[in-house]
Amino acid sequence: MEANDLIFKIILLFLVFIITLLVAMYSTYAERKVAAFIQDRIGPNRAGTFGLLQPLADGVKMFMKEDIIPLHANKALFVMGPSIAMTTACLTGVIIPWGGELNIGGKIYSLQITDLNIGVLYIFAMVAIGVYGIMLGGWASNNKYALLGSVRAASQMISYELAMALAITALILKTGTLSLRDIVAQQQGWHWNIFYQPLGFLIFLVCAFAETNRAPFDMPECESELIGGYHTEYSSMRLGFYLFAEYINMFISSAVLATLYFGGYHMPFISHLGLSANTVVMLGTLFFFIKIFLLIFFFMWVRWTIPRFRYDQLMKLGWKGLLPLAFINIFITGLVMILL
Amino acid sequence: MESLTNRSKVTGNKKMSFLEWIYLPAVVKGLYITIKHLFRKKATISYPEEKREFSPVYRGLHVLKRDDAGRERCTACGLCAVACPAEAITMVAAERKPGEEHLYREEKYAKVYEINMLRCIFCGDCEEACPEEAIFLTNRLVPSEYQRNDLIYCKDILLEPLDDAKRIDVSQRQTPAVKEFKKNKLLFHNK
Numbered sequence A: 001m002e003a004n005d006l007i008f009k010i011i012l013l014f015l016v017f018i019i020t021l022l023v024a025m026y027s028t029y030a031e032r033k034v035a036a037f038i039q040d041r042i043g044p045n046r047a048g049t050f051g052l053l054q055p056l057a058d059g060v061k062m063f064m065k066e067d068i069i070p071l072h073a074n075k076a077l078f079v080m081g082p083s084i085a086m087t088t089a090c091l092t093g094v095i096i097p098w099g100g101e102l103n104i105g106g107k108i109y110s111l112q113i114t115d116l117n118i119g120v121l122y123i124f125a126m127v128a129i130g131v132y133g134i135m136l137g138g139w140a141s142n143n144k145y146a147l148l149g150s151v152r153a154a155s156q157m158i159s160y161e162l163a164m165a166l167a168i169t170a171l172i173l174k175t176g177t178l179s180l181r182d183i184v185a186q187q188q189g190w191h192w193n194i195f196y197q198p199l200g201f202l203i204f205l206v207c208a209f210a211e212t213n214r215a216p217f218d219m220p221e222c223e224s225e226l227i228g229g230y231h232t233e234y235s236s237m238r239l240g241f242y243l244f245a246e247y248i249n250m251f252i253s254s255a256v257l258a259t260l261y262f263g264g265y266h267m268p269f270i271s272h273l274g275l276s277a278n279t280v281v282m283l284g285t286l287f288f289f290i291k292i293f294l295l296i297f298f299f300m301w302v303r304w305t306i307p308r309f310r311y312d313q314l315m316k317l318g319w320k321g322l323l324p325l326a327f328i329n330i331f332i333t334g335l336v337m338i339l340l
Numbered sequence B: 001m002e003s004l005t006n007r008s009k010v011t012g013n014k015k016m017s018f019l020e021w022i023y024l025p026a027v028v029k030g031l032y033i034t035i036k037h038l039f040r041k042k043a044t045i046s047y048p049e050e051k052r053e054f055s056p057v058y059r060g061l062h063v064l065k066r067d068d069a070g071r072e073r074c075t076a077c078g079l080c081a082v083a084c085p086a087e088a089i090t091m092v093a094a095e096r097k098p099g100e101e102h103l104y105r106e107e108k109y110a111k112v113y114e115i116n117m118l119r120c121i122f123c124g125d126c127e128e129a130c131p132e133e134a135i136f137l138t139n140r141l142v143p144s145e146y147q148r149n150d151l152i153y154c155k156d157i158l159l160e161p162l163d164d165a166k167r168i169d170v171s172q173r174q175t176p177a178v179k180e181f182k183k184n185k186l187l188f189h190n191k
């Protein structure tokens, strides 16, 4: 790899990292605003114009709070939990193709930090490690609510990962590749995968909600039964990390959803506008982010609409509903592939 | 049974139809309802800038009234403290010295008069108990504070200002019957 490439990649890495954090930060703000609007309220509007400084104020508040490590907690694991949750949440951004290829002075720069040929598997790996953060934190707290929360988180993740993986399998049957870049490349124009895999998309979407621990599947936190679930004993910025990781996960999930099912950075009709190649790439990235934001909005919209599932309902939905559906989806996809 | 509003639905453990069972139509319906609310008029009143209208008999922050000559009406009889169900009122009585007649109406007055706003339930019983028409609840609000101590209000906050312009009008709180009664200047109470 040349020095130029390396520098470009490092810049890109930092950019992605900062953008991820920024988006997560403002997701907390957006969440509160969306919640407020859906409930006919105004939402935060005191810190800065329209309350835009609210996330900063929240951050400062989190830092100022007393950091408590319970006496009977396993210290090392207790500290590790939030860090793992945060790290794995950030790691997934590496393989998302944020845009096409920029052409700067005759050299091609890809707006993807690295294109693994097993990109899809990498996502699953990271998501699977992410649950360790919750597990360790919940277990190390030495608190029954925290333990219950983390046990729920683990079993929920395992159940839903299966259906998710199967939904993706059907997608991969169609695309024939595990590389995210290739999957996006196939979705030029209106050839978005959602039109070919509507059932798979639905399954993936529901599983994405479960994987990010968001309502209606926020069983691990479940304030009304488990106080705060796995982060009951956490305070100060450690708690902040957990909450923040959840928002990063939501951002990344939206990015993955947009990549896999909504054509990634492809914009229909853009090629007819006769713009220069670089402009198209930039607009593509912009369009990709618009898709992501719409999906994030959808995540929030659902959260403030649907009440939380009961735990047995959750398991029933996962094992008796989504899993067979995913199998049927694979079967149909395979059949269509053979017949066409 | 006749239903009152016609909005209730008879439910039971009947078997769900397929559409109900797959849950999605219900989800979509719910999403439609919430998205409609996104564009509704907001119910919030942004408090310090906008104020909600209060009824004239709203029971908010108390005022210790002065009479027309600017003398404190309270005679530290302690009836309000006895009437208070929340035991929010404390006072220390003192005797009026010669030469203080322009300050206090009766020979005895409250040197210290405290209401603990954290205890007060704004029931208005003190107002009702007072024989001197010295204490009234008003339609002002008790602001929030950072320290508990700051919510124990003393006379400096409770007492009505002397300044005519800053007098606190409580006439709205009096019923026509009371107003009629007050016209009768012969009664000792109204002197």
Ligand code: SF4
Pocket (backbone or CB within 6 Å): B080, B083, B084, B085, B086, B087, B088, B089, B115, B119, B120, B121, B122, B123, B124, B125, B126, B127
């Ligand atoms: S309003 Fe009621 S609770 Fe408050 S001080 Fe008066 S009597 Fe006590």
Ligand code: SF4
Pocket (backbone or CB within 6 Å): B073, B074, B075, B076, B077, B078, B079, B080, B081, B091, B110, B129, B130, B131, B132, B133, B134, B135
């Ligand atoms: S406010 Fe009224 S009831 Fe209370 S001590 Fe003074 S005169 Fe008596």
